Amino acid sequence: MAAGHSLADDLRSTAARHGDRPAVIDAVVTLTYAELDRIAQHVCDALRGLGVQSGDAVVWHGAKSSLAVAAVHGILRSGAGYVPVDPDGPPARAELIVGRCRPRALVADTTAREQWRTVAPDLRWQPLPTGYEEAGPLWCAIPDAAPRDRLANLAYVLHTSGSTGLPKGVVHTHASASAFVDWSVGELGLTEHDVIVNSAPLHFDPTILHLFGAARVGAAVALMPASAAPFPAAYVDFCRQVGGTVWYAVTSTLVWLTRRGRDLLPGLRSLRAAVVGGEVLQPGDVNTLFAALPAVRLLNVYGPTESNVCTFHEIRGPQPADAVIPIGRVLPGAEITVVDERLEQVEPGRTGRLLVRGTMLMEGYLDPEQTARAFVRTPDGRSWYASGDLVRENPAGDLEFVGREDAQIKSRGFRVELGEIERHLRALDAVHECVAVATPDPVFSNLITAFVTADRPDDVRPLPELLRTRLPHYMIPRHLVLVADGLPRNANGKVDRKALAELAARPSLAETPGLTLIR
Amino acid sequence: MAEDVVLRAVVAAVREVAPGAEIVDDTPLIAHRIVDSLSLLSLVSLLEKELSVTIRDSEILPAHFESPLAIRAFLRTKGC
Incomplete structure (x- = not known):
């Protein structure tokens, strides 16, 4: 697609071509493209009436629903970029994200608005007309804080875990988002006859394919209710009922379905394409x-x-049990290189750092300092995003994922910086030292265990509750462990993370002398 | 009335997989997002171990896990 293509254009042109076709299916209603287009226009008009302009950031905070999808399209049509905030996360984290993002406006459903009343009682909310009031009201607030400068071509900002403890706002433009949508539409051959199954929350990047791949071609996007998503039988049932043809989810969802829903999988027979990513895929x-x-x-x-x-790799048929499933080859429009510590390209077969550039790449982070740290310049003078992932090229010329060069992990498909968990553990004065470690898990990639030291067990009793009020559910450690005699150290006097990770992997962790589980 | 030891075991198991959450007999586990895919499967394994029961994949349903009381009722159908 030519530069300058906007995600906001797709809904209008698709509504003109496929107005009667289903656009969004949720647990309650199905909206046609004509209806989705009309609601988005109401939201757009209301936001413009409040002064929202091109390049502004507008937060969406609410449960996933057909109305939420319409709100996102309405924000885009107003010219603003949308900033989805986790509706199930703690209000304090939403406040932190919004405080750093400095949006022009917030759009919320009633539940999210009530949460904001607890953390920001001064925000003044007004009804946001949608022309779809039967789906429940939407609300809008204009924060007192001065909004950030407008960002040219802004499409959306997604937040990921940050190693210093602060979430990072990843800024994508209409150009970078459209490049990805173009690839998805072409590679998957999406048409108006497809039903794309969405089980990810709106603040999570697979939804870019779900929402905008669908809007580009007139396919339907089916939003799995959050209450069904944890249950293999309900998950498969939903896909079957909506006649899902294309499915894109994190790898751990596939793993979880094959391990606890194997007999249910034939229920997915309407699927013609399954796309997984974000974690290592196993042959089994x-x-x-x-x-x-x-x-x-x-x-x-x-x-x-x-x-x-x-990058992507198509798996053609069953694999030998010891196969390494590659992450494959670069997409058109993207460029990658694998380099050593001096940023020089390594020989094929050698492990190196994966650098990425090209049309799909983000504009940067909201925080320029985070942006500066994330980009590197190779000796030929070109600038690249340093993914932090270690990869190698196999003899067939496909890339294989090897590991991470830092403390970032994946758990349940979510990206987690262990440093962000440690920052919140340290927030309790009674905690002397703390370390969060990851132990591999066959289903969920990693489980998180946190070790702390303190004078008395009673001093750290508030920790589980404190973490729940500050971190999203997928970042809460599975075990919180008080270590009686100080954290183990290596020869250099540094905390021995490896020893702690080995300890965390013990099935008898709770019975180990000197350790107390904090509940 | 004798204390329901199975219900106590269910509440204890839910507390174990959802550290920091306040869990009582009728806490809405799904509506309050206390149970997610990881904690649900951990919970199923824990219940199987603690109560010596086998839970089939097709029985891992929202209706059976809405609250500790709902889990208790489901386990009763399995003879617990």
Whole structure:
């Protein structure tokens, strides 16, 4: 697509071509493209009436629903970029994200508005007309704080965990988002006859394909209710009921379905394409899927939120048990290179740092300092996003994921910086030292365990509740452990994270002398 | 009335998989997002171990896990 294409254009042109076709299916209603277009126009008009202009950031905070999708399209049509905030996260984290983002306006459903009343009682909310009041009201607030400068071509800002403890706002433009949507539409052959199954929350990047891939071609997007998503049987049932044809989810969802829903998988027979990414894909899960759905196309995609999907590999049929499933080859429009510590390209087969540039790449982070740290310049003078991922090229010329060069992990498909958890553990004065470690888990990639030291067990009793009020659910450690005799140290006197990770992996952790589980 | 030891075990298991959350007999586990995909599967494994019961994949349903009381009622159908 030519530069300058806007995500906001797709809904209007698709509504003109496919007005009667289903656009969004949720647990309650199905909106047609004509209806979605009309509601988005109401939201757009209301926001413009409040002074929202091109390049402004507008927060969306609310439950996932057809109305939420219409609100997102309405924000985009107003010229603003949308900033989705986790509706299930703690209000304090939403406040932190919004405080740093400095949006022109907030749009919320009633539940989210009530949360804001607890953390920001001075925000003044007014009804936002949608022309779709039967779905419940929307509310809008204009923060007192001066909004950030307008960002040219802003499409959306997604927040990921930050190693210093502060979430990072990843800024995508209409150009970078459209480049990814173009690839998705072309590679998956999306048409108006597709039903794209969405189980990710709106603040999570697979939704870019779900919402805007659908809007580009007139496909339907089916929003799985959050209450069904944790249950394999309910998950498969929803896909079956809506007749899902294309499915894009984090790898751990596939793993979880193959391990606890194997007999249910034939219920997904309407699927023609399954796309997974974000975590290492194992041959056993691939083979279970193909056994149930022999004709499905299975794509393993790779790409942090910062770059959208930038490499992919199509898996053609069952795999040997010891196969390493590659993350594959670069997408058209993206460029990658694998380099050593001096940023010089490594020989094929050698492990190195994966650098990314190209049309799908983010503009930067909201925080210029975070942006400066994330980009590097190779000896040829070109600027690249340093993904932090270690990869190597296999003899077939496909990339394989090897690991991380830092303390970032994936758990349940979510990206987690262990440093962000540690920052909140340290917030309790009684905590002397703390370390969060990850232990590999066959289903969820990693489980998090946090170790702390303190004078008395009673001093750290508030920690579980404190973490729940500050961190999203996927960042809460599975175990919080008080260590009686200080954290183990290596020869250099540094905390021995490896020893702690080994300790955390013990099934008998709770019975280990000197350790107390904090509940 | 004798204390329901199975219900106590269910509440204890839910507390174990959802550290920091306040759990009572009728806490809405799904509506309050206390149960997610990870904690649900951990909870199923824990219940299977603690109560020596086998829970089939097709039985892991929202209606069976809405609250500790709902889990208790479901386990009763399995003879617990």
